[in-house]
Amino acid sequence: MSDSTLSGLSQIPEAQPTNPFSAPFTLPTTPSKPRAHGHKRSASILKALSTYTETVTDLYKVTPIPNKGLGVQALSVIPAGTRITSEAPILKCLREPDGIDPFPVYEAFESLKPAAQDEYSLLSASQNQIENALDCIDDDDDLPEGLREWIAKIAAIFECNNFEIGAQSEVQDDGSVMTLAGVFPLAARMNHSCRPNVAQTWNAEINQLTIHAIRDIQPGEELCDAYCLLVEDTATRQTGLDAYGFVCACEVCGGNEEERKKSDEKRRLIKRLGEDLTFQAERKTADGAAKLGPLTSSVVKGGLEDPVNALEYLEVLLKEEGLVGHDLAQWYSFANWHSVSNSLDGSIDWQQKNYDLNVITKGRDHADTIAAKTKLARLKKRKSRK
Template identity: 25%
Template sequence: MASQDPISVETVDATAEELSALVIHPHEESVTKWAKVSKTPASGFGVFAIQDIPRGTLIAVETAVLSIPNVPDEEAAIEFCAALHKSTKPNLDRLESLSLDPLAWKSVSGDAVRSRIWQWCQDNLGTGVDGQRMSHHELSVAVDYTCRCYGIFLTNNLETGSDSGRGVYAFFSRMNHSCRPDIFEYFNTKTGELSIRAIHDIKAGDQIHSTYVDLLQPRKKRQKTLEAWGFMCQCPACANPAFDALSDRAVELDDMLEEYMYYHEDFSSDTDDDHEPFLKGPDEALGVAQELIQIIRDQGIYGESLFHTYWNASKLGVEVDDLQLALDYAREAREIEVCCVGADGKMSDEDPVEWIGYLESQIAHANEEGLLTAKLAHQEPSVP
């Protein structure tokens, strides 16, 4: 629970000078002041801390090695071909050095995708520098190379939002998965940069993991999704069956809370939906939010789910007429936001800073009224 002091979020943001040391340009070595790409004993490459990294630290900032706009899946291969054949040699080397998973390879080497790539190569790479047509063999080599690179892209790409499409990153794409990730990645649509921050303290030498899946899911579902990358997750959450009950319960609580919040969307309008939510009132919903917060924290998942649950708990605090509680939860939501995306980033469309200001003014107003009432009560002669 947050203290009642004015908001003080601990941030370990870099100064402008330090920031330049964290920026990874696609043509540079994948190393920052905090972390570097190295071989792992078992799973190819990974990213490792080179010194102790405090929670909230900005570990790296990078632009994509290769990115494509947000287009329907059937057009993605064509966009990829155009982007690939415009790439610089160092970026091609970086892309080629990333892993290619069996399922991604299967999907690009299938007839549909391969024939689109073939067509593109034929139309755009059909003639060599000397103006001669490429032989069938040369074309076939170009198509094989493009298919392979596209498979690598599909294995490693990060969706950066509906406006910005998808990209592969030299540093971020090297991170291995854990259902207890160490970082939060944030794509800034204005700058086109991806920032990576520590969401808990990381020790020097430890491997730094991201997550490839939605973490508020039962273990079996997470593992099913991870099959696409061709591995069985052995992270602490998957290796210990004692965590299964916790994650199942978190899913159940999250569903109940989401249903309740959706039904009462802004608490001001009645919806036409005649399906009553399972939770019967704000007290019950607040209890569920509190239990969910505890479980998420116990599991060490400091990301969007925790932010949203604090946010919902804050809204429910107002509904149960406990403004101080609402303010405490709003400050917790903001603390998570700053840790994950920095003081200038935004984790959702909601604005915790504005909401905190509103709650503070409501509390100040209520206190003034309380004082006035007490004063009046004191002055009024008591009725015999």
């Protein structure tokens, strides 16, 4: 994930060896465990651009973006639903639930071929995460001079750029759950926006991370993902972005104050409606069905106590905010899972929306899309029998 503090190519250092510790080294047998950390101490970003060359394809190029360092820019019109790319992880590692354990990440890095190490080490790492990683390495660990800092940087790159790989996890002796995560070079180059235009999804059918356009993208536009929860107000989103070491200035956060306040109000309402729908969904009827009842009047007004009306309003708000990727998709899936509609036609309409958006955000070969298509066919078959 790219730097949002560099101003341009003038800051790119001279070419240097990527891995200064290429000689074999045995890590401590009992690595330090991650520890809780205090407040974020720095907002600066480190980016290793020592051997930078511009990457260009028919659809996009990886190139310097003003005030952001490297980013991904569209070179042609990219229609919604286009699979921009799919990529395998350059590095995989089990991720600690509450912090960084630098040593497993570094061991995974050391197992890579030199070319892959070079590619990995050119990715961004925030100073915050580097310092957090340093805090996890005991000063008395028997490490050669400079290796402690190098391990911390490699771990921080992982922390700033990893994506969960499916639902793979491992339960530890203490009951904590570690999830498998990977670093994907192109995905890691994409900067953040609070109104993203791409969706990144792990596809277990092809064992790759896919990146899809979730709306039509014009030439010259930057391709942006989201690093934080989007159904929060501006201040809360920025708190979530602190670990990445930049202040967001996207079209939502960097707009005029009046528009930002309107956006904050809509996103707070989206969150409240979502929380109430989720709460009601967890309340089962007497026969154990998961059918939704009316929503609480303390959250919704004007007839929105009906869950169908609430979902329709939620859909409108999400589209107005440009959150037309995974944020919208989860509520189409929710509507079908909990059978919110009392009519077969209504169920077909929701399932059609669910299937269509899965095609756009995940692709036709994703398991969720295949399942949605199967369910839609069943519903249409039921209707044809009537």
